[in-house]
Amino acid sequence: MDTWTLGELLDVGGGPAVTLHTAPAGLTVPVTEALLYDAHSPLPRAPGALLLAVGVRASAAGPLARAAAEAGMSGLVVRGQDGPLAEAESAGLALLSVAGDAAWHQVHLLLASAIGALPQALGFDRGGATTGPADGGAALGDLFALADAVAAAVGGATAIEDPRQRILAYSTVPGQRVDEDRRQGILGLQVPGSPENSEQYRVLFSAAGPVRLAALGGGAGGRGGDNLPRLAVAVRAGGETLGSLWVVDDGRLAPDAEEALVQGASTVALWLLRARAAQELARHQNGDLLRRLLDGTADPAGAAHRLGLGLGPDGEPAPVRVAAFVLDSAVSEPDGEQSALRLLELVRLQCRARYGRHACVLVDGVVYALLPALGERGSARHKGLAEDIVRQAGQALRVPVRASLGDVAPGLAEVAASRDDADLVLRLLGPGLPVASADEVRPRVTLLRLTEVLAERRELSTGAWRDILAYDAGHGTDYARTLVSWLDAGCDMAGAARLLAVHPNTCRYRLKQAQQQIGIDLDDPDERLVLWLQLRTLGGLDGSSRSFRGPV
Template identity: 45%
Template sequence: MLAMETPLLRQLLDALGPSLLRPLPARGEAAVPVSGTVVYERRVPLPPARDAVLLAVGVGTAGDEAEDLVRRAAEAGYACVVIKRFGEPAAELEAVAERAGITLLAADEAVGWHHLDAMISSALATAARPADAASPAVGDLFALANAIAGMVGGATAIEDPHRRILAYSTLPDQPIDQGRRQGILGLQVPDAPAYDEQYAALARSHGVCRFPTHPSGLPRLGIAVRAGSELLGSIWVVDAESDLDAAAEQALRDAADIAALHLLAARTAADVARRHRADLLRRLLATPAGASVVAPQLGLSAGAPVAVAAFLVAPDEPDGAVAAHTAARLADLVGLHCEAHYGRHGCALIDGTVYALLPAGHAGSSHRELVADIARRAHGALRVRVHAGIGSLVGSLHSAATSREDADLVLRALADRPGDPGPCLVATIDEVRASATLAALSQTLSGHARMAQGLGPAISAHDVEHGTTYVGTIRAYLDANSDIPAASARLGVHPNTVRYRLSRAEEIFGFDLADPDERLVLWLQLRLRAAP
């Protein structure tokens, strides 16, 4: 029997990388044995756990709670405590950990605790394998596929939960069938009802599944790859001669443990890359002059025509922490769909609004169709109303900020749209240009002194003081193009009531609605005063 290695903190840190988990303060003393993870819960007594990694969920870096937890963890035998700093200083907590004799680790704030728990568990499982069980470097999925093919004895494919083929083996003299050939060509498992049944069976199982028949011909072994309860993907091995025995099954089970860390690391690398592209898009929209520097990193030419789309959870949805969480999920959803259709050009969450860069080549109706589809999917997944606006197509990345301004104006126009909004509102700048122009005028003229003088403010003040409704009546009349029956229908009153109110307003405030200049200025004052 092969001796099992004792996992060390050094191995854990090497496997996960410094972007995910790093010691505080940074130093090389990582020869600390580690045995597993424990998630901290405030209302549950801290259990003793020799050499475990304590995930300090919800605990900051400052204050008595954090310091007390570090001391108690050291007394209970923990190897280290993992915190998230969120920009806070941690020098005092580091000193407490130093005195207590326990290692303090800082985790990437953007990585969920459940994700981090799964990655640490998989890394420790891999590190604890027999000392002579070689494994490819984390992240090299093609090398891993070849290693599995050699261990198990058949052509191997590694897939994600959506049946996309992430890697496949290339060892010679291992038979494959037509289904595998098609999958490799498109990096996607072909659609077939029989496949649906096999994947469903694999998802239910926690061991190796044998599939004697296969839509493409050759039998297979399959196993789901998991980190805890989370399904990360699957491994499939062709059993061409139907001779893969119990030893092959055991080898495939061992390979699934190793593959979990590889798949988690690959997903984390993708998350890091996505956040980097989001930072680049923020820079581009804030500082258009830097387009030449940012463009190559986004995979675009600085002279490429682009449009910017803006997505927003409807303003009347719940706010606070719930809204922030929903906006983050919306950003993830928009980013994934835009990457699938346009490539990895950037998606960013800025002040609650999700912005996506839409390159030319998909201009016109296809932009709108995709944005509308994303909005519908977001509504279905998040159960909130979503507004989406598409800015003008501009000639280069240097003008991307202009398209972003247009998209923002579209969102303002949609928010001010009367009537039942429905689950999703989507528009291009051309579809709401009049309303968007009014919104832009509101921004431009809101601080102008003359807009705060004259009839509009006087009528509004009178309504507040006397409880009258002259502002609403005049706006309805002007919006209806001086059509009294139409205005009365909007207000839900008799036409004679509208005539009386207009006559009284002219008497009280001394103006003439027949004067086109006076009517225009009054309409602007009343409309812009109510604009969002």
């Protein structure tokens, strides 16, 4: 596979950020790069490019669409929804748009990173070989090779760090000196901490370019007398600090070491941005796959491999269970969407820590996680995980969180049914029951499902139960609640009286009056059963109710 198509780009990088309006040449047209339009320069010949219409109103971009098509480009990206649809279709050019308030440099970074990250996100290399499921980043070996290249250009042993002083890669060029600090950092892939180190990082990240830093002494941050000075530079992109580059200065650095280090930092920044983009795109792709599994619209074949799920002894996808997490809707949350995204990240972290992988997605305010169930006995382990997440997320977000567990799905084809179970259980949760599995609340789940079934069918929702409620409403009686309490008590008058806090003779009188006034036959077991089901489900009554929600 030598080029990537518009369809592939939209699959992994589309969504709310980029909208496709038309693709007259189809979704298989190649996409090679993203270009910014410059009104002061001639349009280059760029087959397969996406042209970003910088400085051009969407409604006035018709001539630019024709010019882009003549230059062999694949598509035009405008800002806003009123783009030149007719002109693009006539020219055979794909027309895409971004939101009206989107910054062009951010759009360019998004598309350029997506195009560069497609090999990793799609699981292919440029030679067409499958590299396995997307792991969210370029090969780590590429970054080590980059560290070697920078070390060779600068003339000293080089390390690439992230903003938290974790070592991402280091050079191994023969003949370059290293010191104790470097050896200790490489052993733990973490820079040793000390006040001296902290001060050097403060100086580095406040500087606009490379800085030369003195050798650290002995003590916590420098464990020996052979420590050497450093030449370092922050790795930045668009004002964001992505990490840093450190070079051991043994007095033999190249004359243009600072310039070479700046160029190396620019390349490292691009690599880190592409790795981040690949991670986000792979996460988006896996989230979309999980969303379709939950909806029952995805082909489960191959999904287990894509989502990192194991196989059972028979070679088929192992059983899984859907867990659902949601913020308490009863609590007013000023930034509910942001809190839901934070909840998603918390669930991902916990699932990764517990299972070494995660398959999580946010759908309509609910975070769903696919939990491996192979070897599980009951739901104790899953419930323990859900309880931990509810507790930690509630503390972090300062909003109560509820969690439910569906039934175990024997395979990915049955994931939608487990999701349905989890959704039903969510509706039963509250402050007194923040976490539950479908097994634990099976009777209540069954009644809730029966409520939906009875309400959907006219012949199942009609009957004497409506007459009883209407009579109570018109005459101020309490026949419905008395009847339900009596049935809940197993037709025991004393038990019903205790539920209602009245004398048994009062219950007896009410039931007799209900039969006479409404015409129900309480001697018929079938009528008793149907009345009980309809009043409990459609009427929302039970023996302890002080009120009911009324007919559905």
